[in-house]
Amino acid sequence: MERKSDGFDNQKVIVIPNDILKILASDKLTRLLYITDIGFYPHAAGHYRSRKDGSNQNILIYCKDGEGWYMVNGKRCTVGRNQFFVISAGTPHIYAASDTNPWSIFWMHFTGEMADLLNDMYNQTHTIPETSDSRFDARNQMFEEIFINLWRDYNIENLRYSSMVLWHFIGSLAYIPQFRLITHDDSTDVIEKAISFMKSSINKILSLEEIASHVNYSPSHFGLIFSKRTGFTPINYFHNLKIQAACRYLDFSDLKIKEIAQMLGYYDQYHFSKTFTKVMKISPSEYKSRDKG
Structure with a gap:
């Protein structure tokens, strides 16, 4: 199968321009945690990325459906539906969709002064169990809010709001029991x-x-x-x-x-x-x- 980094039917991608990244890196609120790139690849057959020197940002990939894999520190890990992983900045890596059941993924590159607080999440696979209180739709909606606000305009209000929703989105992954508490008996x-x-x-x-x-x-x-x-x-x-x-x-x-x-x-x-x-x-x-x- 042909390998490619992007170019998938119905994909959604935003790459933040350098001038806007400078604003994000200097603003008192956004500089704590912000997105540099974000997207959604549905049924991404042939998706493949290899970075020998890693990325300047942390990379979060959330598998909504299908399957894929990633490799960090010489270890290859399979990823399936409702699993995610975060590759830390500077870590050499490869990731790719399955040849037989290619994944659909939400993905984002993020950085910021407080990104190191999330170190415990990095370079490992996390599973979100499917239960009655999983709140998958709520998490997907947060991703859409980030994407739509960045798509509409790069004014400071949208940038700050996207940064604040990013905290919530990552918090919903890092603290799954707390995120589910609203539906908890x-x-x-x-x-x-x-x-x-x-x-x-x-x-x-x-x-x-x-x-x-x-x-x-x-x-x-x-x-x-x-x-x-x-x-x-x-x-x-x-x-x-x-x-x-x-x-x-x-x-x-x-x-x-x-x-x-x-x-x-x-x-x-x-x-x-x-x-x-x-x-x-x-x-x-x-x-x-x-x-x-």
Whole structure:
């Protein structure tokens, strides 16, 4: 089969002009992360790219359908439907469509001052499982928003908007569980169920045993998985929820500090103030008097 880098029926391609790249690289917002090239190749039979010295930008390829492969660091990897990979800038590589079932791909070259934050994603294959909450259409729509805005005009508003949507698009790939959360049923998730229980018990004093019992876990096992997921112990998380609630009362009510302490289940005002100050680095009375907004 004839090898080619582009030239596919119904393809969509934008290569950002050098003058616009200079704007993207200097603007305070866009210079953090921006696209230099972007496109969609449907049923890209013969698609083949080889760069012995790599690219000046990171390359993201998302396989919407069909199959293909890529090679980095001497390792060849097959890519199929709903899989993607990102080749880091400067990495020698080859990628190509399958001869028998050529891929349809969204692709983009991107760079920016903050691109290194995504290092964990680079030079490996990622799979997006097909489930009821996958949100493939939402991700595809974000790609279209980036493309259409860049296609319409290179004014600074479009460039900035495209850059901001790019963050969201890559975030939807880097943090798949969080991207799916909008369609997630919290009642089936142990951690979310525990947090919901904490919120409904915000006026009580809960122990680790009580929280773990609510989700039918042993305290030790529950404490481990909760800390791994949230970065906090269950009790510390519960105290933070109480302080969040306290801030709302201080901001939007005329309740006295003593009354807020009682409503949130603290032993006394002193205990509440001590906990509040430890978390917020400011006392409740100072917080209440501080200018907001």
